[in-house]
Amino acid sequence: MGERRCALVRVLVLQAAWAVSGGQVRYSVPEEAKAGTVLGRLAQDLGLEAGEAEARRLRLVAQGRRASVEVSGASGALVLSSRLDREELCGKSAPCALRLEVLVERPLRVFHVELEVTDINDNAPVFPAARKNLSIAESSVLGSRFPLEGASDADIGVNAQLTYTLSPSEHFSLDLHRSEEYRESLFLVLTKPLDRETIPVHRLVLTASDGGRPSLTGTMELVITVLDANDNAPxxxxxxxxxxxxxxxxxxxxxxxxxxxxxxxxxxxxxxxxxxxxxxxxxxxxxxxxxxxxxxxxxxxxxxxxxxxxxxxxxxxxxxxxxxxxxxxxxxxxxDVNDNAPEVWVTSLSVPVSEDASLGTVVALLSVSDRDSGANGRVRCWVWPASPFGLEATFAGSYSLVLREALDRERVSEYEVEVRAEDGGAPPLRASRGLRVPVSDVNDNAPAFAQAVYTVLARENNAAGAELARLWARDPDEAGNGRVSYSVWEGGAAAVSASGAAGGGWRPASSYVSVDAESGRVWALQPLDYEELQVLQFEVRAVDAGEPPLCGNATVQLFVLDENDNAPALLPPAGSAAEAGGVAGEAAELGAAAAGAVSGSGTLWAWAAWGAPAGQVVAKIRAVDADSGYNAWLRYELWEPRGKGPFRVGLYSGEVSTARALDEADGPRQRLLIVVRDHGEPARSATATLSVSLVEAAEAALAAGSSSSSLSSLSLSRAAGAGAELGPGAASAATNVWLVVAICAVSSLFLLAVVLYGASRWAPRAAVLSGPGPTTLVCASEVGSWSYSQRHSRSLCVADGAGKSDLMVFSPNFPPPPPPGPAAKDTQPEPSALLDTVSGTLLLCLVPSPTPFPLTCPVSPASFAVVVWSRAPPRRPGGGR
Structure with missing residues (x-):
């Protein structure tokens, strides 16, 4: 026991000496050592700092009987967990070494530890049998050799070196023959002739002693029977x-x-x-x-x-x-023949692998072995398929499965890897081991719409909350990285009005539409109006729930489709400020029509001369429809009078012309009811009443001039009204101007009255102007226009080349014109019936000079007029009239 204790001490001393050769640490321990024996400071020998062994999870990869050894988590020492029996582990093989694999994480590394189990003399020699019977002829010559079965010792080395002794005998001795090539041969040698009659049976004890300290022995009894006569052996x-x-x-x-x-x-x-x-x-x-x-x-x-x-x-x-x-x-x-295929074991598997893992990342640790020897036991390993993983040899029979190519989970979410091994035999034997390597997702894909631009058609007057479109963005990532939410980008939206200009500039798209965050459905927040908005362009943003989040955009072009929701609106008669005002005038007309500036049913006045030929244009009905396309395409129809009336209306031009020559049988006045329809479904319409007075040719010309003056007065009155809208300062300045004009008019009132009286005396048909029929408004762009706002601008004009004189009348209140109907030619109407205007209107009447008849300009008690004659129309500085 003392020697065994000394041997244990020597082993513990040897544990302090370790050698590193290609990442390998070697320790030694005697067999039958007690559990808990510290084999070595593994963490320190591997170069780890104090406390680092537990932090980096230093551990052994157990395989088979290697579980008898473990690593202390706190100290990082290699400790024996159970007794080791060298004879059970290695038999007669020497040296007896256990190969251990040590893993260290963060980062993942593998080390190889070789533990040598040394022999102790714990096995005594054992004979095949406790008793051996021999028969020897008495005639056997001296020196005859009889083989004996030697003992066996499970130990190795000195502990298995046996020596034999024979109990004292004068007839027999032992001969032990040792050879390096063969096992020892033990013989019983006859040293003295046998005499069966003296000693028929010899009983000897054969003792085998090993070389251990202390030595252990085994015995076998030899029973030798002496035989007679056959003195030659085979x-x-x-x-x-x-x-x-x-x-x-x-x-x-x-x-x-x-x-x-x-x-x-x-x-x-x-x-x-x-x-x-x-x-x-x-x-x-x-x-x-x-x-x-x-x-x-x-x-x-x-x-x-x-x-x-x-x-x-x-x-x-x-x-x-x-x-x-x-x-x-x-x-x-x-x-040996190649009858053992290679064996592949997976000792560690680190999955799943992130798709952004760097090249060289260790995925698994593998061990490969082949029980054959020589070329039959040399194993070659590879990975199939060859990408994206590869094998790296870390030690004899140990490999690391590493990442060789970048991963993309959206392309391949899981790999089935097969590690194949082949030995060097003829024919070679193969083995394989399958590994499943899933790939974990990272947020590397932004949501993408199927289209960069979506075109959406929506009818106007849709209900609030109606679904307009459904967008969908694809994100190939998984879980939160692929969960997409939608929103309207608050950068603004271009709202294009029916006139083609930006309606209100850039307006937030969220005032028109909203997008469901989960489904991508586009909803209308309010009814759409084609007349207000034709095209709405906005962006929808799709954002995933990754970290950091990624986004994608798509442009939505929402085209509003027109419906026939606007009836035609009558415009002021030709000669208003709209024609002189160009584009501004046209926009004003459209605005006035949309706002109902001219009622759907109103009375217009016109004059026609008796004897006018067929096809002469008497008036022109003007209307506008705020809709577009067929919904705004207007047609004009004459409803009354039906049949063969003296007038007709252009279907699409709105021009009222004579259908035949006019005569006195047609009466002094014709009342025409004109219906203006659009082409929508269903069609919408407006009606206009046109009162046409039939007069002599000269009277028609004078009436045309009077109507132009009325138009000018109407424009001036509206300009005066504008002064009230412009503010207190502007209104005061305008009032001063009119006061000056009024003073001049009053001072000349008497003289003008005398002149008018004399003129009426010399004009034989002066009463024509007193006949029924109101003054109409005619566009006179050459005279000029007074504008008090862009919305209410009007122009007055007369035909080119006619001499003009100006008559300005301030009228605070005129009654509406009389209803159309037959009237006698000689009937003298009330003065207020000749003027078709509104309260506070300034009339500018233009009459030719010289004229063959006097001009009578009736006024109400609350109005006054100024008449000025001139031979030629006044010219503006720019050369216009």
Whole structure:
């Protein structure tokens, strides 16, 4: 026990010495050491700092009996967890070493530790049997040798070196023959002639002692029977037969043929063969010896990986009395064949692998082995498919599965990797191990719409909350990285009005539409009006829930489709300020129509001369529809009078012209009811009443001039009204101007009255102007226009080349014109019936000069007029009239 304790101390001292060769640490421990024995400071030997072993999860990869060793988590020491039996682990192999794999995480590394288990003398020599019976003829000559079965010791080295002693005997001694090539041979040697009559049976004790300290022994009793007379024993032609046998040899294969001869005659010379001993004992049932021929055949299977050689003791015995025997040894070497495929083990697997993992990342650790030897045991490994992973050899039989190419989970979300191994035999044997390597997702894909621009058509007057479109953005990421939410980008939206200009500039899209965050449905927040908005362009943004979030955009062009929701609106008659005002005037007309500036049904006035030929244009009906396309395409129809009336209306021009020559039979006045329709479904309409007075040609010309003056007065009155809208300062300035004009008018009132009276006396048909029929408004762009706002601008004009005089009348209030109807030509109407204007209107009447008849300009008690004659129309500085 003292020596064993000393050996343990020596082992512990050796643990302090470690060597690193290619990442390998070596320790040594005696077998049968107690559990808990510290084998070495593994963490320190691997270069880890104090406390780093537990932080980086230093651990062993257990495989088979390697679980007898463990790593202390706190100290990082390598500790024995259970007793080790060298004979059980390695048998007779020397040295006995266990290869351990040590893993360190953060980062992942692998180290290899070799633990050598040293032998102690814990096994005593053992003989095959406790008793051995021998028969020796008394005629045996001195020096005769009788083989004995030696003892076996499971230990190795010095502990297995056996010495033999024989109990004291004057007839026998021991002869031990040792050879480096074969096992030791033990013989019992006859040293003194035997005398059966003196000692018929010899009982000896054979003792085997090993070389351990202390030495252990084993004994076997030898019972020697002395036989009489047969003094020649059989002899083999070879003492040792060396044979070789492939491990895949079939049963019945001839292993060896032994031959022995006996010079005796008769039964003393007849030899039979038998197997006296087989080492190892497993071979007893594997081989069969023919007792008559000496042929040794294979009766079972041999395995090179189990037992590599056999020693078979064969005895040849004659039939003499007593029988004599001779002995030989058959040494059988088993040859390796490639009958073991490689084996692949996965010792560690780190999955899933992030798709943004760097190249060289270790995914798994593998171990590969082959039980064959030589070229049959050399293994080549590779990965299939060849990408994106590869194998790197870390130690003999150990490999790392590493990342060689960048991963993309959206392209391949999981890999089925097969590690293949092939040995160097002929033919080679293969093995494989499948690995499933899932790829974890990162947010590397932004949501993408199927279209960069979506065109959406929506009818106007849709209900609030109506679904306009449904957008969808694809994000190939998974979970939150692929969960998309939608929103309207608050950068603004271009709202295009029906006139083509930006309606209100940039307005937030959220005032028109909203997008469902989950489904991508686009909803209308309010009814759309084509007349207000034709095109709405906005952006929808799709954002995923990744970290950081990624987004994608799509442009939505919403086109509002027109519906026939606006009836035609009548415009002021031709000659208003709209024509002189150009584009501004046209916009004003459209605005006035949309606001209902002219009622859907109103009375217009016109004059026609008797005898006017067919086709002469009397008036023009003007209307506008705020809709577009067919909904705004207008047609004009004459409803009254029906049949063959003297007038007709252009279907699409709105011009009222004579259908035939006019005569006095048509009456002094014609009332026309004109319907203006659009082409919508259903159609909408407006009506206009046109009162046409039939007069003489000269009266028609004068009436046309009067109507132009009325138009100018209307424009001036509206300009005066504008002063009230412009503010207190502007209104005051305008009032001063009109006061000056009024003073001038009053001072000339008397003179003008006299002139008018004289003129009326010399005009034979002066009463024509007193006839029924109101003054109409005619566009006179050459005279000029007074504008008090962009919305209410008007212009007055007369025909070119006619002499003009200006009559300005301030009228605070005029009654509406009389209803159309027949009236006598000589009837003198009320003065207020000649003027068609509104309260507070300034009339500018233009009459030719000189005129063949006096001009009577009736006014109400609350109004006054100024008349000025001129021979030519006034010219503006720019040359216009």
């Amino acid at each position: 002899r083999f032609n070879q003492s040792v037969y060396k044979m070789q046998l492939l491990e895949n040899a079939a049963e019945g294969t001839l292993v060896a043929r032994v031959n022995a001869t006996d010079p005796d005659l008769g039964s003393n010379g007849e030899v039979t063969f038998s197997v006296s001993n087989t080492f190892p004992e497993k071979g007893k049932n594997i081989f069969h010896l023919n007792a008559r021929t000496g042929e040794l055949n294979l009766a079972g299977g041999v395995d090179y990986e189990d037992i590599r050689s056999y020693e078979i003791q064969i005895e040849a015995t004659d039939k003499g009395t007593p029988p004599l025997s001779g002995h030989c040894k058959v040494v059988l070497e088993v040859l």
